[in-house]
Structure formats: C-alpha cells, structure tokens
Amino acid sequence: MTNPISSMSTAAVTTQLHIDGQARPAGDGGTYALYNPARPGVLVGHVAAGTREDADAAVKAAHRAFPAWAALSYRERAEMLNRVAALLVADETEIETRSILFTREHGKIRRETMLEISRVGDRFRQVAGYAERLEQEEQIIGPPFDSIVTRQPRGVAVLCVPWNWPLAILGGKLPQALMAGNTVVVKPAENAALATTITLHMIAAALPRGVVNVITGSSSQIGDALTGHALTRYVNFTGSVAIGRHVMTVAAQNLTPVTLELGGNDPGIVLEDAQLDEAAFTRLYLGAFMSTGQICMALKRLYVHRSRYDEVVAGITEVAAKQVIGDGLLPETTMGPLNNAKQLAIVRSMIDEARAAGADVIEFGEVPDPELYAAGYFQRPAFVLNADPALRIVREEQFGPVLPIMPFDREDDVVRASNDSEFGLCSSVWTADRDRAVALARRLECGFTYLNAHGPTAQDGRSPFGGFKHSGIGRNMGFEGIVQFQGYHAISGPAGWLI
DSSP: OOOTTTTOTTSOEEEOEEETTEEEOOTTOOEEEEEETTEEEEEEEEEEOOOHHHHHHHHHHHHHHHHHHHHSOHHHHHHHHHHHHHHHTSOHHHHHHHHHHHHHHHOOOHHHHHHHHHHHHHHHHHHHTTHHHHHOOEEEOOSSEEEEEEEEEOSEEEEEOOSSSHHHHHTTTHHHHHHTTOEEEEEOOGGGOHHHHHHHHHHHHTSSTTSEEEOOSOHHHHHHHHHTOTTEEEEEEESOHHHHHHHHHHHHTTTOOEEEEOOOOEEEEEOTTOOOSHHHHHHHHHHHHGGGGOOTTSEEEEEEEGGGHHHHHHHHHHHHHTOBBSOTTSTTOSBOOOSOHHHHHHHHHHHHHHHHTTOEEEEOOBOSOHHHHHHTTOOOOEEEETOOTTSHHHHSOOOSSEEEEEEESOHHHHHHHHHOSSOOSEEEEEOSOHHHHHHHHTTSOSSEEEESOOSGGGOOTTSOBOOSGGGEESOBSHHHHHHTTEEEEEEEEETTTOO
C-alpha cells in the first residue's frame, strides 16, 4: 500500500476511517485537528471524525466478515498474524517516518515511540505462537456422559485504545481478538490517533476485507454506537474508571461482556535488604517516570523502609537530576511533555495541593529551552517526600511525572498501606530475598507484581495483564488474553460413544 506519510515528517497529515476493506473519509466529511503537545501552536494533522452511521457501517462490516474468519483454523490465522508482523517491520524508512509522527502528536521521546512500534509486531508474532496450544480441547470421560470442552469466538469485538501507549496497548488486544477468531472494530483515542490509525490501516489492508475496521472521532459521538451496537459481541476498553463504568453500562443493555483495564495507583515497596545500586535507582526512576509518568502500570507510590529512605531518595534524585525536558524529537531530550493540557492541569493541581499541605516537593531536571517549556505541556519530574497519605497525590492516580516517597517501619504496615486503595493493577517488591519477595507479593491486592523492577521495561507479555477492584475486569495479553475473546462450548454424548 502507499505510505500516506512518506516524505512528510514535519508536514500535517490526514488520516481516514477504514471500513469493509476501504479507506474512506467520515460520512459527513468531518475532521478534527491534532497539535504537538511540545509546541501547541504547531498542527500535526487532521483525523477523520466518524459519525454514528460510520460506526454502524464498521460493526456491520465486521459482522459480515466474521463467519469466514471464524471458520479458519488457528494455524491459518497464525499464518496471517505472522504476515502482519513481518509487514509492520519491513520498511525502515516508513517506521522512521511513523515514529516521528507519533512523537509529534503524542509528545513522548523517540526511543519510546520506536519501542511501541516494535512491540506491535512482536505481539502479533507471540500470539501466533499459541496456535498449537489453542487447538487442544479438553475431554471429560464418563460415565454417564463423554464431553468435549472447546471454545469458539464471540463475533464482533470492539477495541477501545487509550492515548498514553496506544500502539503497545493495541498489541495487547488486537492480535488476541483476531487469533481467537473474532473480527474487530478499533476505536483509537482522540488525542493520539494519527500514527495508530496509519498502523491499523496497514494491518487491515493485509487481512481479508472487513476483518479489521477502524473508526476515529469523538467518543461522545460514536462510543455508544460502537459499544451498544446490537451486533457487538464483546468490548475491550482501556481508559479511565469513569468512562469504563459508562462503557459497562452501555454494553449491559445487550448483555455484551467486557474487558476493562482502568488504570492503577501502583505501590512499590523497598525492603531493608534491597540491593540498591545505580542500575536499581535507574529502574526505580523509569518505573515511575517513563513516558512522562503517563502509564497505567507506572510506579505511583513508593514506600521505603526507614533504614534505607535517605539512600533511596538520594539515589533516585541523582537519576532525576540528569534528565533533559523538552521536545521529544530532539536527541538530547529524555522526557517530553504531557500529552494534553487537561492532564497537565490535573498533575499540577496535585502538586500544588501537596505544597499547600506542607509536603516537601522537589522538582528536578534540565530545561534547555525555557520558552518552549512555558509554552508546551511540560512538567519536570518531581518527588513529594513524606507525603500525608490523605493527599490526592497518594490516593489518586496522578498519571504524570510526580512520585510520592514515604517511609515505613513494619512489613504489615506497608502491606496495609499498599492495599488501602480503590485500585489494584500492579505493584513491585524490591528485596534481595527471593522467598520474601514472593511471599510479600502474594499479600498485595493487584493483578501483577514486579520483583526488583516496575513497569513496561519489566513487563512479561506472556503473562495475563489486568487488575482487581477499580483497576478493571478481565485480562489482556498472554494466552489468557486470547481466551478472554472466546466462549466455552461443551459437546456431550453417551459414554463410550462420543469419545
């Protein structure tokens, strides 16, 4: 297919919908603009603003394509997924151009955009590797009956992708839905739709007509039309708790099952025997501040044994002080802006509240271009020391470059503090004692625990990912992330006759 952004690394681009095998504008021709969060006055591109009628057409196209796609064997679908994976990394020039576009519309540094782009292909290959395991069926031997327990795809799956890590998160649900035998409609986030949509167009064009459909636009205009459509058989949503509740309510009208990944307020626990060196402090820093802290699985509360508190603060401060805050396209930049003005305002309000309450708030990092910093959606990495547990910076998900660091004395106390949250997504334990690490991890109320690391750089994509409590329902990634898109089907007959 023709590269829609070739030789246009700094020019404005326009993306379209992709419905029933065809790229097309919105039904009414509408678009909306995206601007560079590092330079808010600079236009990056225009995105097709789909209508409710477009949403209806996308779901119906996926529904028409479903029988033929579901009839393929796992091995046949795996072959197609591997073909997609190869396509996504085939053209280095295209990857470079798409990465630049991604940074311009999102703000994150180039190293992170390249990581995201590569992960999509990696996850397609990984999911394709489950074909043989997926073929296996359980047999229950009688008497009085013999039964075969198998699984079958659900139908049209609507996948809603957030703005913070859109391609990486897409890779945690799209190949799984396809491998399970479903056809899909993907709704990218409004604030980071350009590079994601172009990637999806590449994927859709490599698969049979109607298997992957893409609709962009305002969630308030098309969200309910997708999640509440009578032909939608599954919804997989990643985003905020408030919108997740709404998605679940709308889907419930048709008894449509959902997977919801709704973020977290991840605690990290540094025990007195933790092995702390420069590499460990770098892992701590990245766990909290990678992608300007805009990661659901980021370290958001750090609890440190009092005997190591000063050491940890000093060590992570040394890493933070070396950071360079600026435009993510510049090679010297290690932290870009937040993605949007609304999120910047949320983060700054939490910092202001902590300062007003008397907490010790310290900001770090070099700002080479103060005028750029003042104009863009920037916030230097910040620590809130000895924070009151009642502060919003501790209780809520800040989703930005600020980390409260708090001392503790007893293990029981830190477990209680860690679990005292409406969220339950991830956590981390830092200790030299393997048995103690595992035992403590088992006491934490969350869906994933990292040991001596935290966040995307430590994520094992072969494991299921998701949370408890307000962090959501269901799991993405891993074998379980595929099965999530299927329903069990039992076939039973007289003992000795069926099997």
